[in-house]
Structures are given as C-alpha cells and as structure tokens.
Amino acid sequence: MRKTFARLTALLLILTIAAGAGGPALAAQDLEPPLWQQWGYESLEKCMEDYGFSSEAEYYEYIEDIVMQEAWIEAWMADNPELVASYMSGAYPYWENFGCASLEEFMELYGFGTPEDAAEFALWDAAWYEWWAYWREYERAKQLTSMGGTSGIINVMYNGSFITFPDAVPEVVEGKTWLPYRALFEALGAVVSYDGDTDTVTAALDGKTIRMEIGDEQIHVTENGETMTVYLESPPYAKNGRTYIPTRAVSDALGLDVYWDADYETVVIIDMDGLRRQIDGTFTILNKLLNTSFNETDESYKTTLELLLRWTQFNTLDGDTTGEMRVDILYICNGQNFSMTGSMDLSNLLDAIIAENRPYMTEADLAEYEAMKAAFTNAEFEIIMNADADKLYIRSDALLGEIIGMKLAEGSWLELDGISKYMEDIGTMYQLNTGLTVGELLCDQIYSSSYYYYYEQIFLYQEITERAAYYAALAGDGRFVQKNGTYTLSLTMADYYAALESLERYDPDEAITELDVNFALQTDGDAITGISGSFLYRSGYYYNDVRYSGTLEVSAARTEISIEVHEKNEMKMEITISAGTEETGEAVPTAPPAGDPVINPDDLWSDPVPEPAADALL
Numbered sequence: 001m002r003k004t005f006a007r008l009t010a011l012l013l014i015l016t017i018a019a020g021a022g023g024p025a026l027a028a029q030d031l032e033p034p035l036w037q038q039w040g041y042e043s044l045e046k047c048m049e050d051y052g053f054s055s056e057a058e059y060y061e062y063i064e065d066i067v068m069q070e071a072w073i074e075a076w077m078a079d080n081p082e083l084v085a086s087y088m089s090g091a092y093p094y095w096e097n098f099g100c101a102s103l104e105e106f107m108e109l110y111g112f113g114t115p116e117d118a119a120e121f122a123l124w125d126a127a128w129y130e131w132w133a134y135w136r137e138y139e140r141a142k143q144l145t146s147m148g149g150t151s152g153i154i155n156v157m158y159n160g161s162f163i164t165f166p167d168a169v170p171e172v173v174e175g176k177t178w179l180p181y182r183a184l185f186e187a188l189g190a191v192v193s194y195d196g197d198t199d200t201v202t203a204a205l206d207g208k209t210i211r212m213e214i215g216d217e218q219i220h221v222t223e224n225g226e227t228m229t230v231y232l233e234s235p236p237y238a239k240n241g242r243t244y245i246p247t248r249a250v251s252d253a254l255g256l257d258v259y260w261d262a263d264y265e266t267v268v269i270i271d272m273d274g275l276r277r278q279i280d281g282t283f284t285i286l287n288k289l290l291n292t293s294f295n296e297t298d299e300s301y302k303t304t305l306e307l308l309l310r311w312t313q314f315n316t317l318d319g320d321t322t323g324e325m326r327v328d329i330l331y332i333c334n335g336q337n338f339s340m341t342g343s344m345d346l347s348n349l350l351d352a353i354i355a356e357n358r359p360y361m362t363e364a365d366l367a368e369y370e371a372m373k374a375a376f377t378n379a380e381f382e383i384i385m386n387a388d389a390d391k392l393y394i395r396s397d398a399l400l401g402e403i404i405g406m407k408l409a410e411g412s413w414l415e416l417d418g419i420s421k422y423m424e425d426i427g428t429m430y431q432l433n434t435g436l437t438v439g440e441l442l443c444d445q446i447y448s449s450s451y452y453y454y455y456e457q458i459f460l461y462q463e464i465t466e467r468a469a470y471y472a473a474l475a476g477d478g479r480f481v482q483k484n485g486t487y488t489l490s491l492t493m494a495d496y497y498a499a500l501e502s503l504e505r506y507d508p509d510e511a512i513t514e515l516d517v518n519f520a521l522q523t524d525g526d527a528i529t530g531i532s533g534s535f536l537y538r539s540g541y542y543y544n545d546v547r548y549s550g551t552l553e554v555s556a557a558r559t560e561i562s563i564e565v566h567e568k569n570e571m572k573m574e575i576t577i578s579a580g581t582e583e584t585g586e587a588v589p590t591a592p593p594a595g596d597p598v599i600n601p602d603d604l605w606s607d608p609v610p611e612p613a614a615d616a617l618l
Contacts, residue, residue, distance in 0.1 A: 073127045087123040094122040155266040160461035163187040168242040178244040259457040268457040276439030279468045282476045283438035292528045294556040300334040302584040311573040323348030336387035346376035386590040392419040413592045473499035491517040514538035530555040
C-alpha cells in the first residue's frame with residue numbers, strides 16, 4: 001500500500017509539472033522553505049544575481065526541475081524495494097562503487113557516523129544517476145518534439161526541418177537505416193514516378209534524374225546528359241507498396257551530406273553545397289578579399305620583407321622579461337616559381353624559453369636548447385621553388401642540421417620532390433587553398449569541431465545558419481558602405497550587441513568587451529587594389545583577458561602591418577611587418593648553382609642507407 005501511495009503521489013507531481021509548465025500558477029511556487037532561503041540568502045533577488053538566473057521565470061523553472069527530480073527518485077525507490085533493502089542492510093557492497101574495500105573504509109573516507117547514513121547516501125547517489133539517465137531522455141524527447149520530430153521513432157531531418165512521412169516510416173534492417181523513397185524525395189522537392197511494369201522508381205530533382213529498380217544494387221543518376229552509376233551495399237526493397245532505400249544512397253546519388261544522430265535517433269540530411277552558396281551570397285565582399293592576390297602577372301617581382309617580433313613577459317616579483325625575434329627576407333617570384341634568401345635570429349626567444357623552464361630542465365635538455373640557440377642565431381637560409389619540376393630546394397648550414405637531425409656538408413642543398421601535393425595537403429588542412437569562401441570556412445569549421453562530429457547533429461544546420469547570421473550582422477555585405485570605388489567597414493560595441501540579439505542557439509565562444517574596427521578596401525572595377533585600416537578587439541574570459549590592436553596598409557607595392565597582443569597581467573607582444581614589392585628583370589633560379597651538393601632525403605633515410613658522396617655528408 002505504501003509503495004502504491006508513493007507511486008501515485010510521484011506520478012501526480014510529475015503530471016502536474018508537465019501540465020502546468022510555464023503557467024502562471026506554477027511559476028509562482030517555490031519549495032517550503034523557499035530554496036533561496038535554504039541556500040542562505042536573505043532575498044530571492046540576491047540569490048538570482050549570484051546564481052546567474054536572468055529572470056524569476058528561470059529561477060522557478062529550476063524549482064520545477066528539483067521537484068520533479070525528488071518525485072522521480074522517490075518513485076524509483078518505491079519501485080525497487082529489494083534494491084533499497086540490499087543497500088540498507090549492506091547485502092549489496094555499494095562501497096565498492098566508490099573505490100572502497102569495506103564499509104568501514106567508506107564511512108571513514110566520507111565521514112559517516114552510522115552505516116544507515118552511509119547506505120542512504122550511496123542509495124541516493126545511485127538513484128541520482130538513474131534520474132540523470134531518465135532526465136536526459138526526457139529532455140531529448142521534449143527537445144525533439146519542440147523541433148517538429150516524433151519521439152520513439154526514427155526521424156529524418158532535411159536542412160534543419162523534420163520530414164513528415166504520411167504512410168511509411170523509416171526503419172532499421174540488419175543494422176542499417178532505410179528510408180521511404182517517395183516521401184523522402186518529394187520532401188526534397190523532387191518529382192517522383194513509378195513504373196510498375198519494370199519496378200522502376202524515378203525522381204527528378206535540380207536537373208538530375210535518379211532511377212532505380214527494386215532489387216537492383218545500382219542507382220543511375222543522369223545530369224547534363226551524363227549518367228553516373230552508384231553501387232549500393234544492399235538493394236532497395238518494397239514493403240506495403242512503398243520503396244525503401246539505404247540512407248547512404250541519398251548522399252551518393254544527390255551529393256548531400258548525411259549524418260546519424262544517435263542520441264536523437266535522427267537521420268540528418270544537409271545540402272552543404274547549397275548552404276555554402278547561400279552563406280556566400282551575403283559575403284561577396286569578404287570572399288573577394290579572401291581571394292585577392294596582388295601582382296598575379298607574368299612579370300617577375302622582387303619583395304623585401306622585414307618581420308620584427310618584440311615581447312614582454314610580466315613578472316612583478318623578479319622583473320619583466322623582454323626579447324625580440326627578427327626575420328629578413330628577399331623574395332623573387334614569377335608565377336609559381338620563386339627564390340627566397342633571408343636570415344632569422346631566434347636567440348632571444350630561446351633564451352626566454354630556457355629561462356622559464358630552467359628549473360625543470362635536465363642537463364641534456366639544456367644542451368639541446370643551447371645547440372638550437374646557436375643554430376638559430378643570425379641563421380641564413382635560401383629556398384628555390386621549381387613548380388614545373390615540382391621540386392623545392394633548401395639550403396641553410398645551421399638550420400638543416402636541426403631539422404633533419406644530421407649535419408650536412410657546408411653549402412649543401414636539400415631537395416624535396418612532389419612538393420605541390422605536400423603544399424596542397426597543408427592548404428587543405430589549414431584552409432589556405434585558393435577559392436576559399438566564408439561559407440566554406442563556416443560549414444567546414446563547425447562540422448569538423450569535435451562536438452558536432454560526434455554529438456547532436458540535429459542542431460548542426462541551425463548552428464551554421466545562426467553563426468552565419470551573426471557574422472553577417474558584423475561583416476556581411478550589408479555592413480560595408482561603398483563610395484567612389486572604396487568599401488568601408490566600421491564596427492563598434494553597439495554593432496556587437498545588435499548582432500547578439502539575433503541569436504537563439506549559437507553562443508559566441510567569447511565575450512567581447514572592446515570593439516573598434518575601421519577598414520577600407522580600395523577597388524578598381526572588380527579588383528581589390530588596396531586594404532587599409534585599424535582594429536581594437538578585446539575578449540574577456542573569467543580566466544584571461546586579451547586585447548588585440550593594430551593597423552595595416554596593404555597594396556601591390558607596399559605592406560605595413562603592426563599588431564599588438566596584450567594579455568592582462570601576463571604578457572605583451574608586438575609584431576611589425578614591412579615589405580616593398582617592385583618589378584624586376586632578375587631571373588628566378590629553378591635549381592641550385594651547378595656544382596653545389598644536392599641531397600635528397602630518400603638517400604638519407606632509405607633502408608639500406610646508400611653510401612653518400614664524400615663531400616655531401618660530414
């Protein structure tokens with residue numbers, strides 16, 4: 001009787017909460033005494049301020065969760081009397097769940113005075129984990145329903161919206177998800193037809209014709225008069241007058257991205273190419289800037305570049321540490337062929353690393369860093385890129401020894417084959433290849449983040465579109481002002497706050513506390529001929545506070561960039577880049593001078609190692 005009464009009471013509480021969620025009567029209820037008093041506060045307002053509740057409604061919503069949790073746990077205990085008894089009697093060795101070998105050890109570790117206190121604590125801990133598992137499923141079901149999905153079945157989402165299947169639903173067969181063909185393709189906007197004589201289903205969508213036969217493991221996709229055949233692991237099948245196809249066929253046949261959200265049991269389909277194009281439609285100016293490259297002609301150009309980095313590491317006890325790093329480069333290019341000569345001095349940087357880590361370094365570590373310091377003090381280098389032969393040559397007596405781990409003869413060149421593929425891979429990895437757009441950056445960056453790669457893909461489309469809207473409110477085409485061939489962009493904190501107001505799900509990773517940006521793009525027709533401006537940007541976290549500021553002037557003939565990074569109470573770094581470019585009649589070398597020793601890495605590390613030339617290795 002007691003068990004039944006507890007279950008009914010808990011059920012009544014849960015139903016009351018569910019029925020009245022958000023209603024004015026329930027919203028005014030609190031615990032007795034009120035939770036804010038139990039937490040030691042003199043007023044609800046002070047409690048809300050300290051705990052970050054933005055409104056009383058949010059506070060009372062939290063109360064609802066607590067009431068629901070307590071009711072559920074009481075019901076769970078009433079439903080599991082044998083388990084409760086085994087905890088209270090000690091028949092179940094619950095202390096082992098806490099890493100203890102005995103009840104006595106558990107009581108001593110957690111300071112319990114009696115076995116009953118220890119058992120009650122362990123029992124409520126177990127109940128809380130059961131509650132948490134239930135609550136997650138409850139919240140997921142509520143979230144799924146609020147977005148238009150249906151709890152308890154396999155859902156399909158296309159570009160952020162759930163697809164309704166009127167007379168056939170997705171199903172799992174032998175571990176694979178199968179989708180009703182007609183309902184799916186009609187939801188995507190296709191015109192679907194069926195030929196009963198040949199058991200052939202055809203769909204026409206965006207200039208493509210997709211044809212398949214039931215029982216055949218091939219899908220034929222025709223576009224612009226050309227037909228591509230997609231091979232399936234399993235053939236489509238018919239059930240109750242409806243054709244079912246495997247999920248992967250959607251991506252292979254239509255070029256759509258398909259994901260499986262295991263938490264929400266939802267097939268997520270996104271037209272990523274279309275989404276990128278949609279985003280890029282609002283960032284045409286930035287996309288033009290991203291793909292601007294000055295001096296792209298058949299002429300040869302010579303550039304002199306100076307890079308200087310100065311830093312200060314703050315230390316109020318032992319005194320600040322300062323240093324600088326300098327790089328000087330002479331660069332001559334013609335198309336993709338180039339030669340580069342220069343020098344760098346990283347000795348100050350390595351001194352700072354040694355000073356900071358000296359207490360933790362062994363003598364061997366110290367010797368290694370000292371050797372690096374000697375190699376990188378006024379180190380000279382030369383680089384030749386021969387794009388036609390797909391080779392890169394590097395010469396630096398000091399640096400190469402550190403890079404490859406063995407000393408080469410003075411004046412030796414290291415020859416690298418297939419350099420274009422290597423540079424292409426780096427460009428893909430760091431998104432540096434030509435043709436880069438804001439749409440590509442956003443879509444690829446967000447999905448490749450570890451979170452959306454593994455979890456909650458049902459929010460992926462919404463996250464991308466909201467983040468795109470946020471950035472468009474800051475730097476989209478509508479933010480630029482065009483006058484006499486010049487596009488200007490100005491941003492202040494007011495613009496940042498306005499951009500935040502448009503967001504629902506996307507929460508920027510950082511809070512901006514200072515913002516003052518002014519940029520100008522000079523154009524000649526469709527070409528950008530110059531960039532100038534200044535910026536001040538400060539982001540504040542509870543654990544660090546960093547301000548970025550700087551100026552820049554960039555054109556085909558001159559580049560002047562100055563950047564300062566200042567982390568509060570930690571360090572300040574200044575970077576200056578100065579470069580001048582002019583046409584030159586100098587030829588771009590395509591190989592090292594005749595007679596210079598040239599070494600290929602394959603000759604150094606092949607197995608067995610070939611005998612090197614006498615004057616090439618020392």
